[in-house]
Amino acid sequence: MKFTEIEVGTGFAGDRTARIYVKTKNLRASGVFIPSFGTKMTIRPGAGGDPRHPGSCVAKMDTGRTYTDNIGAWGDKFLVYEVSSPEAKADTTRIDKVAACTFQTHYKVDGNRGASPWSNGPDGGLRFDSAAYINPYGKQGAVFDRITPVMRYSRTDAAVKGVAEHVYDAIYAPQLTYPQKNDKDIPGNIWNGEWQPLHRNYRKFNAESKKTSAQNRTAKNAACAGLTNGQDEQCDEFPFASTKEGAGKGDGNFSVRYVPQADNSAAGSRLSQWYGQDRILDGDAYGMSVDRPTLRGLPSPARPLRRGSRHRDEEEVIRLQPGDRVLVAHQLAEAGCGRGASGTEHPQPITAVGGKREGELGPVDGAHHQISATAVVVPFAQPSNSAPRGSDKSGPAASVTSASCSCASLRTSTAL
Incomplete structure (x- = not known):
């Protein structure tokens, strides 16, 4: 089974909370996961922080810790979850009581004829603070800290x-x-x-x-x-x-x-x-x-792309408008860029800004507390009792695959 997940996050000035909007679409279910087999999918958002400050990062949905629905409903599903950081659980040795958090969605599919292991969506980064010294712009706030302002x-x-x-x-x-x-x-x-x-x-x-x-x-x-x-x-x-x-x-x-x-x-x-x-x-x-607006300004080697351009294996391109900010997660083993270790996922930000030639993307927008977004495809492995030939029956689900590091596009991959 395979589907597209799009996440858009909003941070706030005045509150140690961020809101993550999740959209799933383009679902393709086959084999033991077809809807007639009573298949359901569950999402579980999570957040983690510095182990020295347990409880400093919390993820929750209005429906509780998880949300489950019939597989057919996930072809056009919209959900929201929040990530927050209680001030008392943060780093109180700093006057601004910061907490660095990683947020991530997890998915699992269950049916009458099999179940998948948990698959991970892309991870993102948040930084919460209680910095009174930047008042009147809010004594508390949340920013997406993987974007360099x-x-x-x-x-x-x-x-x-x-x-x-x-x-x-x-x-x-x-x-x-x-x-x-x-x-x-x-x-x-x-x-x-x-x-x-x-x-x-x-x-x-x-x-x-x-x-x-x-x-x-x-x-x-x-x-x-x-x-x-x-x-x-x-x-x-x-x-x-x-x-x-x-x-x-x-x-x-x-x-x-x-x-x-x-x-x-x-x-x-x-x-x-x-x-x-x-x-x-x-x-x-x-x-x-x-006066140096250029997409090559990302803090890593990155190819400039025109809006609407495609890489091999891409199936869809997100169309950006001036002012849109998008944080694109990518897999370094696939994209070959970024500052993380090879084979890990490392988000890179891009921004669509006005005043450029038609179809050109601009540099990172400084207002990183307002919005970031991640677009990925989450493929699931077949359950172990029906694994295709040549697969590792005991292995995990196929890894998250996503866009190249310097464009706001989606790329699909075949589930193992």
Whole structure:
């Protein structure tokens, strides 16, 4: 038996809860699983977290722990389950009481003439927090933490033009920046095969973060002293003072430049606002984008694809509209990309954004607390009493197979 499962998840600002919407379709039942044999299928959502914090991740449905229905009903089924994290069960050694969770669906088929083992749907990642320091954007929240958020400036935006040009030069032409240094390599670029994210540093998080903030300020001021400023200008630094990679790191991989005071103020306000809206906590990684929208910006080798393009063995393509964000799970042994170990499943995010050429997909959307989605096909093995020739009767069900890492498409596979 084989069917398609599509999951779309929504996180929230103000609540340590995420909601996962599950859609099943394209069901094909044969052999001992045909409907006339009284076949039923059961879904069981699950969630797991850090073993040091038991109970920090909980998955539940309105119907209880599981839901069962006749096999024919699963050809067009819509279900919802929630994943939550009680604050008291989280990591209370951190002021933001974070909990990292993995969520996953599990399926089982039972009939009068046989039963399948449990099969696993794709797994996804959530991060819950109670970060009061990003208020007023919600003292609690949930984000999909397998998506790397991105902060964006534009050199065509007059309000931040001076800062945007500085960041652009720092990332893409560091040899042109001050202070001069041979082989300067300034982090922030996660595009075009690079993976040098920044990490937020919240000064009041702990003693180490406070020390980092002070070191950044001291090193930046010393570097700025070597420049001459014009009227109504301020000394800007990149990486930002609010990062672990700032000037105080001591490796010389930073830049300072005098920019218009108004630009510096506007850019700083936008960064602070984005930290809150996207729930960027102390230590969280993020990338910078300045007028470089490209799908090759995924933090791993990935082939650019046009919307509607197909790979071999694909049967269906999800059509995206501008603004859609999709987290596509893939199997590395099949897709040959991603940063996980070979043969494991590792989600990669893509985003459909406006302003591109027709049919082109864009980079990861920074608002990773709002929505992510996973599209997969879950094939089931035949029960052991009717296994086809050449199969391992004692083995598990066929593994979850899904789309290539850089497109929002579905790919089917034949059940073992």
